[in-house]
Amino acid sequence: MNQIxxxxxxxxxxxxxxxxxxxxxxxxxxxxILKLPIYLDSIGTVLVGALLGPIAGFVTGILGTxxxxxxxxxxxxxxxxxxxxxxxxxxxxxxxxxxxSNSPSWVGAIVGAVFFAAVSVFVLTLxxxxxxxxxxxxxxxxxxxxxxxxxxxxxxxxxVTLVGAVLGFLLIKNGGYIGxxxxxxxxxxxxxxxxxxxxxxxxxxxxxxxVLVAGFLAAGQSVxxxxxxxxxxxxxxxxxxxFMMVWAIINLLPLRVRDRFEQ
Amino acid sequence: xPTRYDSLHPLTKLTWAFxxxxxxxxxxxxxxxAIICLAALLTTAASAQRVSIVRVYPLFFMPIIxxxxxxxxxxxxxVVTRPxxxxxxxxxxxxxxxxxxxxxxxxxxxAALFTVIQTTPTTQLMQALAERGMPRSIEYILLMAxxxxxxxxxxxxxxxxxxxxxxxxxxxLVSRVRALLPLVGPLVVGALVDIEERAMALELRxxxxxxxxxxxxxIVDSRAQHIARSALLLSAVLMIALRxxxxxxx
Numbered sequence: 001m002n003q004i005x006x007x008x009x010x011x012x013x014x015x016x017x018x019x020x021x022x023x024x025x026x027x028x029x030x031x032x033i034l035k036l037p038i039y040l041d042s043i044g045t046v047l048v049g050a051l052l053g054p055i056a057g058f059v060t061g062i063l064g065t066x067x068x069x070x071x072x073x074x075x076x077x078x079x080x081x082x083x084x085x086x087x088x089x090x091x092x093x094x095x096x097x098x099x100x101s102n103s104p105s106w107v108g109a110i111v112g113a114v115f116f117a118a119v120s121v122f123v124l125t126l127x128x129x130x131x132x133x134x135x136x137x138x139x140x141x142x143x144x145x146x147x148x149x150x151x152x153x154x155x156x157x158x159x160v161t162l163v164g165a166v167l168g169f170l171l172i173k174n175g176g177y178i179g180x181x182x183x184x185x186x187x188x189x190x191x192x193x194x195x196x197x198x199x200x201x202x203x204x205x206x207x208x209x210x211v212l213v214a215g216f217l218a219a220g221q222s223v224x225x226x227x228x229x230x231x232x233x234x235x236x237x238x239x240x241x242x243f244m245m246v247w248a249i250i251n252l253l254p255l256r257v258r259d260r261f262e263q
Numbered sequence: 264x265p266t267r268y269d270s271l272h273p274l275t276k277l278t279w280a281f282x283x284x285x286x287x288x289x290x291x292x293x294x295x296x297a298i299i300c301l302a303a304l305l306t307t308a309a310s311a312q313r314v315s316i317v318r319v320y321p322l323f324f325m326p327i328i329x330x331x332x333x334x335x336x337x338x339x340x341x342v343v344t345r346p347x348x349x350x351x352x353x354x355x356x357x358x359x360x361x362x363x364x365x366x367x368x369x370x371x372x373x374a375a376l377f378t379v380i381q382t383t384p385t386t387q388l389m390q391a392l393a394e395r396g397m398p399r400s401i402e403y404i405l406l407m408a409x410x411x412x413x414x415x416x417x418x419x420x421x422x423x424x425x426x427x428x429x430x431x432x433x434x435x436l437v438s439r440v441r442a443l444l445p446l447v448g449p450l451v452v453g454a455l456v457d458i459e460e461r462a463m464a465l466e467l468r469x470x471x472x473x474x475x476x477x478x479x480x481x482i483v484d485s486r487a488q489h490i491a492r493s494a495l496l497l498s499a500v501l502m503i504a505l506r507x508x509x510x511x512x513x
Binding site: 008030035210 | 362462465
């Protein structure tokens, strides 16, 4: 409790949190100019989590969403908790020193390969089964079915996993650990935002990602599962990129600047 | 010329918006949600800025209305009862109704929030919340962030131009991905370098003072508004209690 009070009593921390909210919005603008298929709108939140800890990250996520709602679009307000959780997780990973540690390159390749393989299994599972995926899992049929999925799509899985490994080796490089943390955060973010999206807007938001949701709906999944499916495809990529960007920036910072912050 | 709605206490407007949103998500039927949505739109109409506010609504509403009607209502309905034929195409009335309910709820959410945001200066809203016990550090973060955003956007644009003048090319997907770190890096590092100066400015303005700061502006409140807010909050509690007790079907 005292630690939290101390964090919020230091003017430099207050300024960092405010600046990070500005960074979220300015980076969102840069990504739009670059026409990249990701958002990267939580870089500032992740930065605060990494530098000031989980509580400050959580608060920055929530306040950032409020600012987003005040200035750009009020429909993001229900997702404040998702942004908060991203900041919180970034803080917890930061406490473990993940934002300052390098991994060997082969870890990056493995992370990329496993991630691509997992996403393709997930997508194929949703598309191949009619009916609710969770109901199938309950009947203990899921493992056998995924096994048969593997058997009938060997070439596809092989290619996807190889592509993941190459991309992981080239892009993730020494950020294997933080990449993994980003992917994990993305999965949690998708799991938390799916029920919110389902409840507030029927799982759709009027943007391009609705096509993914529609695809899963067409395969016979429920609205919640379809929304989750869409999130699992787009969120981990986004958070992986955000975490790696913050990791790269923190490693660029002079020690004198880095040491000023609490973690 | 501000209307009576505009000059209401910020918390009164906020409570009203909150109750509208809660009510529409608790409402199980289309007609009730339609009335609540109408109430939200009438709230917009009660403001002096109604024209500029309503002008933005199609931007917020149209994409999701089209998406919901098309995907949930026509192409992939979750129910197929009560079919009717429209232009040779069979459409389920119940699927359209369920898409319609989501649309009404969503429109209420946006209209209620957006009207409060557009009719209340943020400084007033923050002051009203701070007077009710919101920590001052939170108020500082929110207000500072709002002031910093135009500055940060200008800085992002300047960094883009500077890197382009150094020969940064933005063409293929690979080049655009590569451009990311040279653009985001200086933005973040530049912001971090700024911290010291801005923190000193905060400290010089008695950030650490323990006494309550005095305010230049006074937000007008009235007994009637106080009672109205209490009644609205009570109705919100009642709605939640009824929903939990199962009196309102989902």
